[in-house]
Amino acid sequence: MQLAFRAISETTPGPIWAGLFHEHWPAYHDWWARNGLEARPPYFESRRALRAHMPELGDLYDRLCELAGGGDSAARFLSFFCPPPYLAGCSQAIWPGEEPMLVRNYDYSPTAFDAVVLRTEWLGRAVMGTSDGLWGMVDGVNDAGLAVSLTFGGRRVVGDGFGVPLILRYVLQVCETAEEAVAALRRIPCHMSYNVTVLDAQRRFSTVYLSPDREPVVTHAAVATNHQARVEWSSHARFTATVERERYLLARLTLHPESQEKFIGAFLKPPLYSTAFNQGFGTLYTAVYRPRARTMELRWPRVRWPLTLSGFSEGARHIAMPSAA
Template identity: 30%
Template structure:
């Protein structure tokens, strides 16, 4: 068992300023060292074409390009390296688990993955140049694993497969773009239909009206369905599924069985975070162990999170933060049943 930590990063300013601050922090951080070590062990299965990446990003979210340039300047790294490590375009995300349950008033999810990829950065950012304020854990620094914006739009995503990839954006950058650019579920669905997808993922959306959808997005099609639970296989695009989805189906059945007992945020969070309910997973070496449990309440603008299992959540009042009052805590801590350190821990 190891103790892990997530640093709470709070920032108000332009995207370039945010990027520069992050670049300075990354310069001597284990995160950058971990990414560089990773590429020494595993050659990238993609090529970074800076003009192509810039054109794609500028078309949808030009201010995020400013953030990349800020990271490059702050970290003293070539822009090509920044795009390779943190760009979210033409990247190859690893396989993972994840479970989501959504009701009219909340969205809860388990983020299941391999700890070595976990940033350990909980980002709260209010842009002063363009875009909506967002709260949620980061992925590859610039992306978001899940989150909620100032309008109460919340999102989580679930992996389906990496086969038959095409040029496009990956899940954590798509999540970031949706939160910064969209005010409600309808706008998010429209963006998901327009944006090019690198891999196949489900995106689960909820807004302040209680409207919620599951969007199955692959490089070939984007379909919308209405349900309250989602794991790691498609329901409408069945041909996109992997051959072996029994574990994903079993988790979905477990959520359905437990649904009547998860009608409040407290009970839903407790159920997802409990190690004895069948949703939480300790399978870290197989890229599907639960690292954090998060819950979002769009109407109250509150964000819950805990690291590891059987934990009490930290609850952030995002509405209060938006008035200019910073959170007092600087870190989150938790324990995982593994010896694999997270990306922000010294090896």
């Protein structure tokens, strides 16, 4: 199996983003409407919710809706308000050394993945990260030196709120420090349970447990896998080995002083690296974020792709994924 990853840059929303949207829209529409369009909130409710909770994105959202063609379904989808439920795996950890560094594995289905690193300067702020939903992000860094990343929180509860990739986009667009990011994460409703780790250039960090049915919990955890304070979905926990992965990372942080390279290399091997692609839980990439340098690096076994916010280079990589387990 091969995946084609692309790095794309567009300063303000325009024809490049519009082309990306129309390329992916048929698949996203099928997903968004899989339970019938009546199951999703109407456009005016979605737009009102976005402007109430993330007002800085309001005009940008309207512009993206125009570029998408102005259709009702597309506009409702782009609001990310009360989307269908979706699950991901993922592991992430903050390196214990002096330089701020966040490393994460993104474990998800290869058939439901943008495979795009998107760099923008929307609202006057440079941001780059891994795209989801065409303007949301599952991880990224901004020009203030703030990095964010998410993992699924291991709970089946679904409620009223936004899809977490748009919340991460919002954090990267409007926040500069970990403290500001935490304040935003505590305020914005999330429709499912996720763990969001934030790290800034001064090496201040937090992991916030988001849930649709209870208040966010702010922790100083340097590791996040696929549960929160405790396992609440035991079958998912067994399938994803979330506890085992968490223990493995905690052991590396506390018992094995090591170089950056060895720490990163651990994410490219079991138990962190997964080949369960057929079950929607294969490791699609490893990302390394260095907020002080404003850089990200995508890694796969035997492949590295460094990217910098200030000297971003568009391009593509065709990655041969390991045999699925």
